[in-house]
Amino acid sequence: MNDRNPMLDGVRGLGILLVLVYHLGIFAGLDGRPGLDLLLTKATGPLWVGVDLFFVLSGFLITGILYDAKGSPLYFRSFYGRRVLRIFPMYYGFLVVALLVFPRWLPQESTAHLVESQAWYWFYLSNVQVALDGWQQPLHLGHFWSLAVEEQFYLLWPFAVWALDRRQLMRLGIACFLGALALRLLQPFGMTDVAAHVLLPTRMDSLAAGALLALAIRGSRGVEVLRRWPAVTLVACLVAFVAMHLDPDPPPDVLSLVRAIRYTVIAGAGVSLIALALTASPRAWLRRFFASGPMVFLGKYSYGLYVVHVPIILFLADAGFRPDMLPQWQGSLLPGFLLFGGVCAGLSVACAVVVYHLWEEPFLRLKRRLPYRATQPEARLELRGSA
Numbered sequence: 194m195n196d197r198n199p200m201l202d203g204v205r206g207l208g209i210l211l212v213l214v215y216h217l218g219i220f221a222g223l224d225g226r227p228g229l230d231l232l233l234t235k236a237t238g239p240l241w242v243g244v245d246l247f248f249v250l251s252g253f254l255i256t257g258i259l260y261d262a263k264g265s266p267l268y269f270r271s272f273y274g275r276r277v278l279r280i281f282p283m284y285y286g287f288l289v290v291a292l293l294v295f296p297r298w299l300p301q302e303s304t305a306h307l308v309e310s311q312a313w314y315w316f317y318l319s320n321v322q323v324a325l326d327g328w329q330q331p332l333h334l335g336h337f338w339s340l341a342v343e344e345q346f347y348l349l350w351p352f353a354v355w356a357l358d359r360r361q362l363m364r365l366g367i368a369c370f371l372g373a374l375a376l377r378l379l380q381p382f383g384m385t386d387v388a389a390h391v392l393l394p395t396r397m398d399s400l401a402a403g404a405l406l407a408l409a410i411r412g413s414r415g416v417e418v419l420r421r422w423p424a425v426t427l428v429a430c431l432v433a434f435v436a437m438h439l440d441p442d443p444p445p446d447v448l449s450l451v452r453a454i455r456y457t458v459i460a461g462a463g464v465s466l467i468a469l470a471l472t473a474s475p476r477a478w479l480r481r482f483f484a485s486g487p488m489v490f491l492g493k494y495s496y497g498l499y500v501v502h503v504p505i506i507l508f509l510a511d512a513g514f515r516p517d518m519l520p521q522w523q524g525s526l527l528p529g530f531l532l533f534g535g536v537c538a539g540l541s542v543a544c545a546v547v548v549y550h551l552w553e554e555p556f557l558r559l560k561r562r563l564p565y566r567a568t569q570p571e572a573r574l575e576l577r578g579s580a
Contacts, residue, residue, distance in 0.1 A: 248403070256350070256408060260362075267566065272351055278556045279496075280344065323391045334503075350400075374453065377395050399459065427465035437451045501545055502538075
């Protein structure tokens, strides 16, 4: 039985699209240029929020799956077994390739650092390394910090869902949501802004927001509980996010406050967007957008696309394939940026599709051997994505 929800695949597709364009923007060499290139930099800069959309969606899907499986003797075995089949083949397969192949093209200093720091990647602790040492070269695996955050969440959250009832879980979710904000505001133990960006406790508000949404629709009112607030909340969060970025050079204390609050605002926007996607009428533009072929396609291959796109962008740029290779248009690198982005995106998508069908899919087929129950009620499958 196919338990994929095209709407949620579409949400995942939007997340990877935002992240892809963001990384194209920061690695294209447009930073510091005036005019249209400055506008491009400003337009692509905030698109890192796609990672937070992934966090919210993960919190929603994982909490729903775990809550529906509570009481089953297969609860832990099936959850962790299915996570291993979904995540490890792509992650560790790519990590092996990176450690064997990347040193052939990277400078000796970068190669030495990658090899010396590989234990952080093997144990899904690269976010902790970034928190301790800051962003280090090479950046080809720098984006793995978010995969570490999610894996740490997958490791711990099943025990909370197993031990607590729905009301207790919602209280815990609220505590995690507010606790993450408090940690970023207080920054105890000398925590840096970088550490606040990459550690699970300080990024838990997005995951907790998704978890709260999953628990809310499993109450007596079901999805009807989502009918009133999502649209207003989404608009309010988007306005707040834009307002936070109006001042290009805020005072240090204001900048620190903005950096602390913006993640909570983004979490609110992400959970509102998913709620709207779940409740949209069949003819609503939002449903048509998320259920469209391109968005569902991107969502299906989003995991592999996330893993491979940064190394592809950086290796092409290092090889001399950059936006400045084409003539400028009215002083802008826009023509070269469009070509650079198109080629990088095309190669990333092609690689993700090939790897999915040749490497990931055989492992994914094994998930059917790890059911949460002998039979699963239809209603509990309706809201599943591809988790």
